[in-house]
Amino acid sequence: MKITAVRTVCLSRLHQPEEQWITAQYRCLKADAAVVVIETDSGLQGFGEACAYGGPTRIAGWVEFLAPELCGADPADPTLAPHPNGRDWAYDTAVAGIDCALWDLRAKIRGCRVVDLLTADPPDRVRLYASSGCRYDWRRRPEQLVEETVASLAAGYTAAKFRIGTDWSWDGVDVDRFLGLVRDVHAAVGGRLELMVDGNCRLTEEQALPIARELDRLGFAWFEEPLPLAQIEAYGRLNAAVAMPISGGETFTTVEQFRPYLERRALDIVQPDVGICGLTEAVRIAQVAARYGVGVAPHSWHNGLMALANGSLVASLAQQPARPLELCLIQGPLQWGLLADPPTITDGYLHFPAGPGLGATLAADVAERFPYLEGHYAVTVQR
Numbered sequence: 001m002k003i004t005a006v007r008t009v010c011l012s013r014l015h016q017p018e019e020q021w022i023t024a025q026y027r028c029l030k031a032d033a034a035v036v037v038i039e040t041d042s043g044l045q046g047f048g049e050a051c052a053y054g055g056p057t058r059i060a061g062w063v064e065f066l067a068p069e070l071c072g073a074d075p076a077d078p079t080l081a082p083h084p085n086g087r088d089w090a091y092d093t094a095v096a097g098i099d100c101a102l103w104d105l106r107a108k109i110r111g112c113r114v115v116d117l118l119t120a121d122p123p124d125r126v127r128l129y130a131s132s133g134c135r136y137d138w139r140r141r142p143e144q145l146v147e148e149t150v151a152s153l154a155a156g157y158t159a160a161k162f163r164i165g166t167d168w169s170w171d172g173v174d175v176d177r178f179l180g181l182v183r184d185v186h187a188a189v190g191g192r193l194e195l196m197v198d199g200n201c202r203l204t205e206e207q208a209l210p211i212a213r214e215l216d217r218l219g220f221a222w223f224e225e226p227l228p229l230a231q232i233e234a235y236g237r238l239n240a241a242v243a244m245p246i247s248g249g250e251t252f253t254t255v256e257q258f259r260p261y262l263e264r265r266a267l268d269i270v271q272p273d274v275g276i277c278g279l280t281e282a283v284r285i286a287q288v289a290a291r292y293g294v295g296v297a298p299h300s301w302h303n304g305l306m307a308l309a310n311g312s313l314v315a316s317l318a319q320q321p322a323r324p325l326e327l328c329l330i331q332g333p334l335q336w337g338l339l340a341d342p343p344t345i346t347d348g349y350l351h352f353p354a355g356p357g358l359g360a361t362l363a364a365d366v367a368e369r370f371p372y373l374e375g376h377y378a379v380t381v382q383r
């Protein structure tokens with residue numbers, strides 16, 4: 001079997017005004033997708049979703065650049081996939097899409113699922129966590145966070161993660177006010193929903209420490225990226241100060257980038273994303289992390305193919321406690337609408353399709369339904 005073509009399908013959907021979300025100083029206007037498609041002379045196709053934060057047109061440019069060396073090669077050749085370099089996000093996400101498409105193709109050639117290539121006797125489903133907390137506004141409606149988290153519980157999820165809201169400097173928000181809202185969320189769903197907070201690298205160590213202590217006291221499952229990532233020593237102090245894991249690394253694309261965090265015990269959970277670093281590198285990161293006794297909870301934002309690939313990684317991990325897979329609640333109809341055969345989600349679990357491969361194909365009419373819209377997905381907001 002030989003590869004005959006490698007291309008990228010870029011897709012978008014504009015959010016309705018009420019669907020736009022904001023976490024810091026930008027407002028998200030659209031959902032994007034960048035899917036690498038590998039064609040073969042057998043008719044089999046491999047699909048791999050690259051994280052659209054790499055920029056769909058830049059990703060497509062790198063895929064076009066790398067395609068000639070892939071065309072004519074045997075897709076079963078394990079040395080075929082290029083490696084992420086840790087320097088250029090567009091390149092690395094393009095490589096991630098190619099890598100995931102090759103895993104999909106290799107599983108199809110073997111007549112099995114990607115998860116079967118990763119581990120013996122995998123589960124047929126993976127537990128999800130509702131990932132949102134991006135639409136609450138400290139000035140207008142902070143209580144939206146409580147309503148949304150209650151809705152996630154009602155929808156059957158067993159875990160949920162939220163962010164720290166709009167920029168604190170706009171509305172004089174401080175640690176006490178944030179923790180007041182955290183306690184409101186916990187009072188509404190605590191004990192029935194596993195909870196996590198993502199700081200999106202926006203807090204100081206002085207702010208993060210009392211928050212971490214209170215989240216730990218309330219039984220939160222992890223505290224994600226509280227500080228700017230370069231502050232490795234501060235991450236180490238914070239991680240040592242609480243029993244609850246401090247997590248992070250969603251933007252890292254190589255195992256080298258995780259090394260100082262592992263060696264200094266700065267993170268208790270690492271969060272690679274197969275759409276950002278590729279499944280091959282994510283497996284390597286998980287293996288090295290396990291050597292340090294550090295767990296894995298992949299970052300997984302964007303669309304359904306990436307969820308299936310990250311879900312395959314999660315299902316292959318023999319870690320205790322088992323950690324759920326992130327599912328973006330605010331991506332809109334593109335998330336599953338890009339697939340001809342979206343998988344089943346019930347009671348907060350993603351059920352793996354029968355396969356082969358990742359078990360999903362791009363819908364035939366995606367380009368008509370979700371035409372790519374040029375430009376950045378967000379605009380800067382000033383107050």
Ligand SMILES: [Mg+2]
Nearest residue numbers: 198224225250
């Ligand atoms: Mg995060």
